[in-house]
Amino acid sequence: MEHLLLEKQLKAVADLNRIKLLACMKNGEVCVCDFVDVLGISQPAVSQHLRKLKEAGIVTERKVGTWKHYRLVEDQTPLMIGILQQIQPMGSCQCKTSCTN
Amino acid sequence: MEHLLLEKQLKAVADLNRIKLLACMKNGEVCVCDFVDVLGISQPAVSQHLRKLKEAGIVTERKVGTWKHYRLVEDQTPLMIGILQQIQPMGSCQCKTSCTN
DNA sequence: TCATTATATAATAATTTACTTATATATAAA
DNA sequence: TTTATATATAAGTAAATTATTATATAATGA
Numbered sequence A, B: 001m002e003h004l005l006l007e008k009q010l011k012a013v014a015d016l017n018r019i020k021l022l023a024c025m026k027n028g029e030v031c032v033c034d035f036v037d038v039l040g041i042s043q044p045a046v047s048q049h050l051r052k053l054k055e056a057g058i059v060t061e062r063k064v065g066t067w068k069h070y071r072l073v074e075d076q077t078p079l080m081i082g083i084l085q086q087i088q089p090m091g092s093c094q095c096k097t098s099c100t101n
Numbered sequence C: 001t002c003a004t005t006a007t008a009t010a011a012t013a014a015t016t017t018a019c020t021t022a023t024a025t026a027t028a029a030a
Numbered sequence D: 001t002t003t004a005t006a007t008a009t010a011a012g013t014a015a016a017t018t019a020t021t022a023t024a025t026a027a028t029g030a
Helices: A003-013 A016-025 A032-039 A043-055 A078-086 B003-013 B016-025 B032-039 B043-055 B078-085
Strands: A059-064 A067-072 B059-064 B067-072
Touching: A003 A016, A003 A043, A003 A078, A003 B003, A003 B016, A016 A032, A016 A043, A016 A059, A016 A067, A016 B003, A032 A043, A032 A067, A043 A059, A078 B078, B003 B016, B003 B043, B003 B078, B016 B032, B016 B043, B016 B059, B016 B067, B032 B043, B032 B067, B043 B059
Parallel strands: none
Antiparallel strands: A059 A067, B059 B067
């Protein structure tokens, strides 16, 4: 893997909040509103973290009404497969509001 | 792997210069003087990068006279094994001076 | 001993990153 | 329509990171 691409993916995951986002998504799709509760940071901060993960090709999203559900992309790089294996899934990230759709 | 520990190791490698240091060391021991040439940054900067890698348990060193040779530690964490596999070795990091010892 | 060389540490400056608040956009509902 | 809600983007600020220069330490050789 090329050094610059490697750096980009590693930088994307080298942050505790983004690790938690990934930990949540190991159980499946999660909507943004729930991430805000889990991380305890502002909604724009969550949005920016998600954008980083998306730009690194690690997550993708699906729009459901006004909500947006994020999930891990299906075909990860070998690097990310290894890293994701080391991330303990986090329960209790499921939608509590009506966004389960 | 615990999220905080994971973050620490990921942060240690999420930097282009440190990726290059690791790429050099894939071929074996390298002494600090050679890293300076390869990265094109100052000697103290190299020294600080090496310290971060050492503190994360990724590299270790051996003193040879006034020189110091750095190498990858033998037993890496499963996380690091996967990451190191993705780092392309970098040739031409061998000692050009008398520090081959 | 004194000068030289290799590396590490300290102090500080420059850059990057990650927040915050404010605002924009888009959908849904009244 | 108008209002409310979910998310994204913009702007600004705080915090963390990475560089530099200056200095310390430790080993070698004259």
